Ligand SMILES: NC(=O)C1=CN([C@@H]2O[C@H](COP(=O)(O)OP(=O)(O)OC[C@H]3O[C@@H](n4cnc5c(N)ncnc54)[C@H](O)[C@@H]3O)[C@@H](O)[C@H]2O)[C@@H](O)CC1
């Protein structure tokens with residue numbers, strides 16, 4: 001089945017191959033593609049900023065610059081005032097033709113060394129998929145001025161300075177109000193720093209023939225509204241034993257809140273029974289806060305073993321700690337062979353002592369935990385989140401959720417799904433514990449690790465967006481419980 005272009009995520013190299021096939025195999029000239037890109041971008045500009053009268057184009061030496069110049073040509077024909085700044089002259093035939101078309105339409109050139117002229121909207125065509133290194137000199141200065149000018153920027157294809165494959169800035173990067181991406185989504189527009197640079201995202205397919213995409217398997221997939229996996233419906237004639245028994249293990253001294261959050265999240269997402277194995281000193285508080293949880297104090301592995309035998313799935317790690325008690329529980333839980341959600345200190349223990357995780361498990365590292373598991377550092381993980389998530393999934397033969405802006409879900413075969421939801425308010429204590437409970441509950445209700453991880457990440461992020469309501473500051477992990485319940489029912493067959 002052909003990939004749905006709306007959710008297909010490509011590397012820059014893959015999109016270049018689609019462009020080439022469109023030109024070479026389908027006979028669409030490159031300049032025609034550039035014209036289509038400019039037409040789509042100008043439509044976007046008019047729709048978003050109908051009052052704009054003065055445009056400033058920033059055009060680099062490549063085809064991204066050509067796109068910008070042809071936007072200028074259209075704007076001039078529509079009666080707008082346009083100035084273009086070209087830090088370097090166009091390098092290729094199509095970009096040179098675009099500059100000629102712009103000049104023929106009466107477009108003028110400003111002096112890039114003089115800085116930004118006043119405009120209502122700026123069109124960023126400095127660098128697209130051809131970005132090869134950090135912008136420097138005049139280009140870097142213009143990007144800094146764009147980011148400081150307080151006026152809207154429409155980025156063409158990719159915000160200049162952002163690496164299309166990774167979502168990381170190479171040095172300075174444009175922070176656009178909107179980005180219109182051409183031919184196919186570049187995978188870097190959805191993770192790491194991308195949300196801060198792209199603003200609102202639009203896709204223009206440019207009527208590329210299906211033949212040009214054939215044989216190019218998207219590198220990753222965007223989770224979309226349908227997600228493609230749901231929880232089974234519930235017959236009226238059911239009992240709680242049908243929805244799985246999750247055991248959440250963690251909550252060392254001083255960290256009882258983490259295990260309670262995981263447990264309650266699992267209940268809110270429909271797990272039939274949720275047990276908690278924790279330190280004895282947390283039992284009263286957790287029970288008082290959530291009497292529906294079955295809370296047991298465990299002093300070591302033998303006490304945990306009794307509980308593990310009754311469980312279908314284990315959520316291992318929230319507040320677990322890394323001492324002797326923690327290690328004993330961790331070791332026993334992994335040895336029990338039940339599918340596990342491995343989180344927090346359970347990941348840190350795994351980094352210290354490699355151990356196979358049971359089949360059907362999901363690992364949920366944030367970038368710091370991922371770095372410890374990979375023996376690298378956070379900067380290296382963030383520099384290519386796709387590669388880090390894939391490496392972890394292959395190494396541990398498990399589904400991996402690499403958390404952070406634009407969470408990635410990877411399986412050992414190299415499939416990757418990307419979550420476009422979530423907000424900075426979710427960077428707060430306890431959010432990861434809630435996600436662990438959510439994924440655990442979905443595993444307990446019979447979803448595969450891949451489906452539970454994808455649906456769990458989506459429920460969690462969207463619940464976070466609903467709970468934040470556009471005001472991320474001060475969001476609490478427990479604010480997600482009510483929207484989680486609503487969403488878990490919505491994603492039911
Ligand atoms: N025919 C096509 O292939 C199409 C390409 N399109 C546009 O073309 C873009 C890709 O065009 P290009 O491959 O020409 O590349 P870019 O326009 O992204 O890059 C321009 C040039 O800048 C140079 N460069 C890279 N990093 C630099 C840096 N830090 N400082 C100075 N120079 C640097 C590179 O050598 C490259 O040739 C896409 O992002 C898209 O906007 C669209 O017009 C659709 C059709």
Ligand SMILES: [K+]
Nearest residue numbers: 124127158160
């Ligand atoms: K750009």
